[in-house]
Amino acid sequence: MSTTTTGASSDAAQRERDVVGSVATGLLVGGERVEGGDGRTIDVVDPSTEEVLASVADATPEDGQRALAAAAAAQGEWGRTPPRERGEVLRRAWELVTARVDDLALLMTLEMGKSLAESRAEIAYAAEFFRWFSEEAVRVDGRWSTSPDGATRLLTMRQPVGPCLFVTPWNFPMAMGTRKIAPAVAAGCTMVVKPASQTPLTMSALADVLAEAGLPAGVLNVVTTSRTGEVVEPIVRDGRLRKLSFTGSTPVGRTLVEQSAQQLLRTSMELGGNAPFLVFDDADLDAAVDGAMLAKMRNVGEACTSANRFHVQRGVLEEFTRRLTERMAALVVGRGTEDGVDVGPLIDERQRGKVEELVGDAVDGGARVLTGGERTGGRGYFYAPTVLADVPASARLLREEVFGPVAPVVAFDTEEEGVAQANDTEYGLVSYVYTRDVGRALRVCEQVETGMVGLNQGVVSNPAAPFGGVKQSGFGREGGREGIDEYLETKYVGMTI
Template sequence: MAPSSPLTGHEAEVVEAVSTDLWIGGEWRPGSGGGRIDVEDPSTCEVIASVADATPDDGDAALAAAVEAQADWAATPPRDRGEILRSAWEAITDQADDLALLMTLENGKALPDAKAEVTYGAEFFRWFSEEAVRISGRWSVAPNGSSRLLTMRQPVGPCLFVTPWNFPLAMGTRKIGPAIAAGCTMVVKPARSTPLTMLALARILSEAGLPDGVLNVITTSTTGKVIEPLIRDPRLRKLSFTGSTGVGRSLMEQSSEQLLRVSMELGGNAPFVVFGDADVDAAVDGAMVAKMRNGGEACTSANRFLVHESVADEFSSKLSERMGAMTVGRGTDEGVEVGPLVDADTRDKVRELVDDAVGKGAEVLTGGQDVGDQGYFYAPTVLGAVPDDARLLKEEIFGPVAPITTFTTDEEAIAGANDTEFGLVSYVYTRDLDRAFRVCEAIEAGMVGLNTGLVSNPAAPFGGIKHSGFGREGGAEGIDEYLETKYVGISLG
């Protein structure tokens, strides 16, 4: 805990309960360099805690602990691995309120969003607790009948996970869950600005019975210096990263040296397409979820609204009314629906993108400005008549801004939706069944929300195509990322 922390009461108790050292080999360690990283409340810009600042030596120690634990963990019965995940799910559920408060304090998101994330993130542990006992192989007769073919699936081995700040719990559980279920050990490097939630999760998993060394957590202010040696280390077998496409490219280059198994969940530029036959009220409801979940700081956030010209005025008016009425404030305060953005750079980029669009002719229907005199707040914003050359139609906004453009034909809508290098998720609203299937097939994205603004579900495969990455998290496909296939040819003489 930072000596000058401004927190009091239960907020202080929740933060003080978190061990702020490195979690390596089942021990809390202060870090070999002795440095600390301040954790800031984005609502007040005040330091609420400080965590250990790992060095490359600490990273090496974490990987060594994972390597040492790998053989025994892989040999642990699948039912035992599943029961640990089940126990951790129960613990997260029991501690949901405190975990949500902790997340809001370090991330800024409104408390209802934090509570929703705790529920969502915990479900990955319950889902993969059930998948642990469903890992199977195959036995078959060779086509010529002279031999038998045995196929088995085994753990990939030690993994490295790099998780982002916007979903501090869920982006960890959906990597950690399948790794534990498959029998893999791991090193987790959470985001510098939101490390507390992951450290709390490490404690929960240890108390649930996870053996020492299976999970190791390192926090650091020099991510590149600490994780690059791990990526290039021949002991590592897999890398999973959630973050920007630019960083993902760099990590891909590094991972090529050891030909690592790699999963990448990268940037997005999600189109939200509303056809003329859509239920406009339902589309507005979906837009509020797709745009304002997590205050717009989500890779799945609707980034561009493509609305048929026949319903554009109605949709724009109703969306502006809903977004303009949202309560902005400190995420822990009662009734707040939109918290601050995570830091000054994120807030400044949102402002810059809005100003660029307005300068090129876009109309501000609501919002369009900073809020308050402290913290990183920006008003929920709707822009109409957005010109084609506005930067926010090409760049990921990562904030509470909804730019609206119009179209006239289905072909124009599909072309506009696909006019991006990204392909994570798209949203489509129509009541025409034929159009729905045609558009869903034509959309270039790893996920499509048809008449819904929420696609995230632990039982479904989450992931993108094009520059949004590859690999899937969640669903029956999620555990495959952590399993190797081995074939054994058997001669019967």
């Protein structure tokens, strides 16, 4: 591992200030930018320097209610908008985001920390949800059929659910927004978005893009707040809200589901993960190591889809571990805006402390650090890419989501043992399987208890595919043809003719 500490040039620093300064910092309610009701603000911190980038409005519960009122007021007219018009708004938004990828990527890197290359990749991925659902908007259909007795006709239609609340996380500040906003717009739903307080600037910039693309006032409302529970709970319990979608931790998801039960809301929950990465003796090791680097180090390991634990069959254990360690040790750690940087900082000191704690627990139990295992750099929340061997079964990081650049390696002997290790978790978001045996591939893909499987590939996220998990990783699907279903109700009409 190497570290870069190069400071930004004066021109680069000025461009950073210009990009941050171009972003609106007020709440977006009914198409208007407003300050929070009590005038408080939230500091947005660059995790690579620990310096304040900007301050945004800190909403009160009353601000949240005003945002919901704006969404409810806009619902009727927006729900009647022709599907082609809704699709064209999304298509224009895709074009605008794609054209502004450099500025948006820099903004994301400054507030979240990932490298510019990764930010550009996220912008491209996020924009694709706009393009995908612009095409799905005109494909919402129903059916007409004759009842079995021939006496009546059965008409089925699909209509927008209604006003939605989206609570999005800090790790993918644009993609987790577009993955929810795009299908809601396509279906004809209005919404209130509550982005993470660590990364609100990207969502604010995205809201302005959608307004420029022609999204009417009140359809999208953005509420930034440090008082998440105080602001969100009254919205969830309000009868005007009809849909809740949350991406974040499982404990918070459980709380929101409990709160949503009072109004019997439609809910989608994309929660925690503990992804196993299975490497069998017959795997293509070059492909497996490449996939491992993608699955582990995407977004500095701060992803719910990140490979959390590596289960490697004993015949290839030594060679796979050696190659993985070499690749991890060669990564360049530094500020994401600098050339050549592979790994940026973690989001904040709390997250770095959690990673340290989990690694320390594993080492105390007998694990060996092959590379990394420590903080690095001066300022900023940096942690060295880490590989651990001889990880004991009792280690917490085999059960808990690491959300950092740490790869624990565990051996297994038989296919059955590998699958059992993979399934030994309460979570079930994604798993990764590397094998060249077609029969084994199908068996294992059927047996692993996850909503998604990466078979001989280290990235599963795709706007054209349904994203979601099982068990304690949540329910509902985002993306694919299934994604728009989360925002549509089915109405049946019986007719005598």
